[in-house]
Amino acid sequence: MQLVASDLSYAYPEHPVLRGVDLRVSDGMRLGVVGENGSGKSTLLHLLAGTLPLQGGRLQRHGSAALVTQELTEAAGRTVGDLVADTLADLRALATDLQRAAEAFDHDRGDLRALGELLGRVEHLAAWDADRRVDEALTRLGAVRDHARRLDTLSVGQRYRVRLACRLVERADLLLLDEPTNHLDDSGVDYLTEQLRTWRGGVVLVTHDRQLLDDVATAVYDLDPSMDGRPVLYGQPGYHAYRFGKAQMLARWQQRYRAEQERAATLWFRRDRSYEGLSDEWRPPKGSQKHRRGTRARIHVKAADRLVEQLEAEALDVPPPPLELAFPDLPAMSPGWDPGDPLVELRSPRVVAPDGGLMLDLPGTRLAVPPSGRLLVVGPNGTGKSTLLSALTGTGTLARGTRTLRPGVRLGTVAQEGRVPDGARSGFDTYAAEALTLLDRGELDPDHVVPVAALGLLTEDELDRPVTELSVGQQRRLDLALALLHAPHLLVLDEPTNHLSVDLVDALTPALQRTPAAVVVATHDRRMRADLAGWPVLDLG
Structure with a gap:
């Protein structure tokens, strides 16, 4: 496999995203792609995969390519079994080609080299073992294994894991992954890491996961412009x-x-x-030497x-x-509060899904977050981390248990899936609308509004654009800004590193450690968990 990109450029109607991209990828190379949100990381993957047309530069690629994007949409009615069948059909077709070639091979005049190449490809893809490998990949990634399940009934993360499992089984010559660890727990990341380390072809990996870069990347390509405005290749392995x-x-x-x-x-x-x-003073007197x-x-x-x-x-x-995060000075308490009273308290929470399925059940548990308190929530996928946080913030409905919020407490939340963009409204307009909503609810002190442009999360140009035109990562940055708008006493962050750039994640972690406000974080990010190892931990596993 060989991929050579020379001076690639790409611009959307509203703004340019890529310029001067030069890179080479060959067998055994695992290229980590990083950069600020909106720098064109996902666009680059689409260009390399051929799903977007080139606007400038040259691209040469030899071999098959497989792309797994962040956002996966499927046709109505498609099932898990349909995806698996597509994967197995290609592998079985290759095995059938080998069998036919072997049966029809002329030992006197046949092309032994061509037959050997076909045999080598079948062995590399392990086509005869495809059914077992699909089932193993689905299991190890924590994906849905029920072939009858419709894909449009699954969450974004569940769909991603099914698609990723199928792509790993296919063993394409070039594997293109966009934020693959966003939806994986520790066991899933371990399996993915194992697969990438032994990948015989090339890998181009867009990720914010610093540990994954350390574990698998043989080089890192940074799309953030340098002084000359071009991306930079850092040729040493690891983050x-x-x-x-x-x-x-x-x-x-x-x-x-x-x-x-x-x-x-x-x-x-x-x-x-x-x-x-x-x-x-140099003027001579008027009337002389004019x-x-x-x-x-x-x-x-x-x-x-x-x-x-x-x-x-x-x-x-x-x-x-480039911009740097300017985290605001958040308050621990309001005047007159007793520091011994918790900001929020949750007792014996039980949450049931609309279909009757149990989502969370913690009988006898008391969860209290004091002023300036800290809590790290961990656990595998499906153990109820997001459900617990929604119960804590009051956005979820308790089937049993109680939640007590101290009067006057301001909550700032960032949900795992983020907010749905509101039409063509700009970032500035979205921020202003949120401020008015909070003001109407009495949750905003007009003297303590945090200016969005002062946070270092988005440029003024990005804030002027419609939110729907922002990248997923830029929308995630806006979510964080909205959570900080009203100077909250308590921040509740669900998978805060998802979709953010590695630079911002590096800056966000110490900011959360230093802020006087209370902070609750649920995360699967291994490096962030290590950085916050001194916090109290609630393990739902």
Whole structure:
């Protein structure tokens, strides 16, 4: 397998996303793709897979390609069994081709090399063992194994796991994965890691999972522009090597930007002083040497113009460094509160699904979050982490148990699936509408509104665009901003690292550790769990 991309570029009608993409992927290479939300990571995968047409540059690919995207839509009525059947049909067809070729092979004049290549491909794909491998992949990834289940009745995560299992069994020459660990628990990630480490073809992996990058990436390609506006390949394996290299690059960038700004300010000051001289101290007395006055005026004008030319000629094109998270100073309590009273308390919660299925049952459990408290909720998929958080925030209905929220407590929540974008409303408009809603409910102090543009989560240009035009990761950033809008006393975050860039995840974790507000986090992210290891833990497994 060989893939060569040269100077790829792509722009949507509203904005460009990719420019100057150069990369090579061959057998055994596992390329981790990172970058800020909206930098074009998912778009790049579609270009490499051929599901988007090239707008600029060249792309050469030899071998089969399989893409698993973040958002999977399926035709109405399609079932798990239909996906599995598609996978098995291709593998069985290959096994049938080998059998026919072997039976019809002419030992005197036949092409032994072609037969050997076909045999090698069948052995690589283990076509004769396909049924068992499909069942194993579905099981190890925690996917639905009932072939009769309709895909449109499954959650996004359940559909993703079924599709991922099938793609892994197919063993394409080039595997393209978009945030594969978003919907996997520890055992599923372990299985995926094992599969990727032994993948004979090439892998291009878009992920925010820092541990996965450390475990499998042989190189990291960062789509965030550098000083010259082009993506950067960090050729050393693992996340730590990438982070070290990028930190050095950013330090040089910031240093050059500051130096250029200071030099530009000095040159502009000199130019302004020159122009001031046209009307000040150099002038001779009126009525004397008027020809000399005109000559000196021209000299000063020319000198000032030469300074402007010098400024433009010597100026370096150093763009501003990227945004950095500016986490607000959140309150622990309101005046007059007793620090010994919890902000929210949950007792013996039991939650039942609309179809009667049990989603959560914790008899005899008391969960109390005090001011500035911390809680880390962990457990495999399906154990009720999201259900517990919805019960804690009051968005879920308790079949048994009680929830007590202290009067006046402001809650900030980020749900696992995020909010549904409201039509063509922009980020600024969405933020303003949320502020008015909170104000009407008495949950917003007008003197403590957190300005969205000051958070370093989205640029003003991104906030001006309709939310539906933002990437999944940018919408996730807006969700986080909305949770912070009213300076909450308690933050409840369900899988907060999903869809976020690795840079933002690196900045978010220490911010959550330092904030005076109380924080409850449910996450499968292994690196975040390690970073928050000192917090109290509720393990639903």
